Amino acid sequence: MEMERYLSQMAVKEIFPSGQKIIESSSVVVVGMGGTGSAIAEVMVRMGVKKITIVDYDTIENSNLNRQTMYKESDIGLKKVDVAKIELLKINNYVSVESVDQKLISSNAEGILSKADIIMDGTDNYDARHVLNVASVNLNIPWIFSAVEGTYGYVKAILPGKTSCLSCFEYPDEGEGISCTVQGVLPSAVRAISSLACSIALKVLMDKETYGDLIYLDVWKPMLEVMQIPRNKECRVCGTKKD
Amino acid sequence: MRVRIKYFAKYADLAGTRQEEFEVGHIKIGELLRVVKEKHPGIRENESALVALNGKYGNEEQTISDGDTVSIFPPVSGG
16 A cells, blocks of 8 residues: 555554554445445545445446535436445555445355444445345344434444443334435435444454444534443343344 | 323424323333323424433333433434
8 A cells, every 4th residue: 555645644643653554454335326325435545444345236426426426417317326436446445345246135245244343334224234234133233223314313333242332222123214305305414424424433443443333423412421321231133132 | 190291393392392201000111102102292292202211222121210211212214
């Protein structure tokens, strides 16, 4: 890797001295290449991860363009992963970019996610996050939950065996949720939640995140609140009531 | 006894305030939520709100004490 590109992030005391080597040896999977996912992928590639795998089956629509900055008007109708792969390689050709044009479901999740050092949540519904959560626990790979609507959202690190998982606190585990065009979402909120998710991911990769608190961020109020969520011993995904 | 309820995200809009105090007896979080939802019907009964007791995730069976703060967050699905 070329060092000059990363000098400014390497100078950050939280990263210096060993953080950049960890970043450059990390393999990241981003599931969902919409608002949060595409922003997360861009930051990860700019920071110089070794490999990124992007997963999505959707095509680019006009209604995506206000917040999904990876895509342009000329991309409407094209597959998100195809366009994103080209754009990510333009940003940093040293990174290995793999695209997976599939919907993540229970039957393919562990195969797609198994080589990751960390899994990033760019999904937009409860069903997909449940699949991510179960696969993460089964594979013992950490994932970063992120969700956003309106002016606010959540981020949480989930470290199997160490922190609570998504089911420990009875987060909804089924349903499509409400689409962004119906419920509304502020592009700056998407960016803020994505940025926070990337910061927490770096901490996990550098073994500096151990709490797995649920972080609530509202960019309009503005307001940030942190909720401690202990593990649920009887959790049906990571606890004694596991299927 | 008095407890403080803090509303987050859309719950603050539905309640018309970010926080308020309730005068209640020695009740559990679940009972307190029913009181809250009765006062603010927009906070739907069937939606699984995330609840924190003094900053730590709480469940409906926990008993609240005088001076406690109960925070209520809605689930979010978008991305």
